[in-house]
Amino acid sequence: MTVQKPRLHVLLAGPRGFCAGVDRAIKIVEEALKRHGAPVYVRHEIVHNRFVVEGLERQGAIFVEELSEVPDDGQPVIFSAHGVPKSVPAEAAQREMYFLDATCPLVSKVHREAERHHARGRHLLLIGHAGHPEVVGTMGQLSDGAVTLVEDAEAARALQPPAGVELAYTTQTTLSVDDTAEIVAILRDRFPAIEGPAKEDICYATTNRQAAVKSVAARSDLVIVVGAPNSSNSVRLREVAERSGAPRAVMVQRGAELDPAIADGCATIGITAGASAPELLVQEVLARLRDRFEVSVEEVTVATEDIVFRIPRMRAVA
Structure with a gap:
């Protein structure tokens, strides 16, 4: 039977x-x-x-x-x-x-902004996570002491920048859009003359993926994020899912890591993937779920991406 x-x-x-x-x-x-x-x-x-x-x-x-x-x-x-x-x-x-x-190239844009503000005599506030390689790279564009890292809203409220110096801020490209907006609002309230980027530094891909996960989270009993634990944008997706109405959000690196029983009792779940996770790994997760469930799939798309960055010219081989 x-x-x-x-x-x-x-x-x-x-x-x-x-x-x-x-x-x-x-x-x-x-x-x-x-x-x-x-x-x-x-x-x-x-x-x-x-x-x-x-x-x-x-x-x-x-x-x-x-x-x-x-x-x-x-x-x-x-x-x-x-x-x-x-x-x-x-x-x-x-x-x-x-x-x-x-x-x-969008990280390189942040580097150029940092240099521009520094050249104009401004002290730079970098919104980001300590130790993340992107933050290390951005801070390393300028001399020691030229950048102050601001990790969260509490740090923004407690910040004591150098006296008598104009301020500017920039951000890591893979942050939570909502968290960053809160930090920026605090900085602008405390330092009304602070200079910011002409266009927000959180990259289009991070913004789009967070908007997409918000669109499925409120309809889902569970959200699965395919991504690595050291991937900032993937970790933010899990956090955004939980804040946007999903009763539970988990992260797995690939299908083999997933116990499909996690979805027992769920009628609807959401699935997304961080910006460094290939689609193949999403399909692995779906395959694991199909081992246990009769799965129907609905695509929920909030934006279409057609941006392509060219690779640099390489040296000819002798």
Whole structure:
């Protein structure tokens, strides 16, 4: 006798998964491997996703945390999508390394803003998370003491910037839109003359993915975010889902990690993926759910993304 599976309706949030900056960074590594052969060295995970990193490792990429781990063998060195302090390309140039910069162009825009404010004599307040490689990279564009990190609303209220200096703020690109708006409002209230970016620094992909998860969270008994625990934008998606009406939100890196019993008793669940998680991993999660449920899928799309970032020109192979 065939046992009928319980029904489960899945709301697939869109956009989800890879953004243009992540796609560009991965293509830079793949093209470097194609042109120059293995090994190609990558400083830090090219994007925060183990599935992606392990796939590139199988092709011959070697991931390191510091340039001191890279031998002087003439092979390319690639900087991750998160950006690096100025000291890193300076060290690479001093060692006459051939390096490629895979920094997301939207992160590079924040770097240029930081330099512009500094050149005009302003002290920079950077809204972001301590220790995140993007924050380390942005703070590393300027001299020590030129940037103050503001991590949350409490820090914004307690902040005591240098006296007699004009202020400006910029932000990490992968923050919660709502949290950042609260912090900016506090800073503007305390320092009315503070300068901000002409356009918000939180990137379009982060904004779109958070809007998409909000659109499914209130209709869902559970939201599953496909992403890595060290991926800032993925962690924010889980937080946004919980704040937007989902009784529960969890994160998994891929289908094999998911116990489909987590959806027992649910009528409708939402699924999304962080900007560094490939669609293949979303389909793995759906496959795991189909092992236990009769799944129907509804796409809930709040925006269409057509942005493409070109990869940099690479040195010809001799």
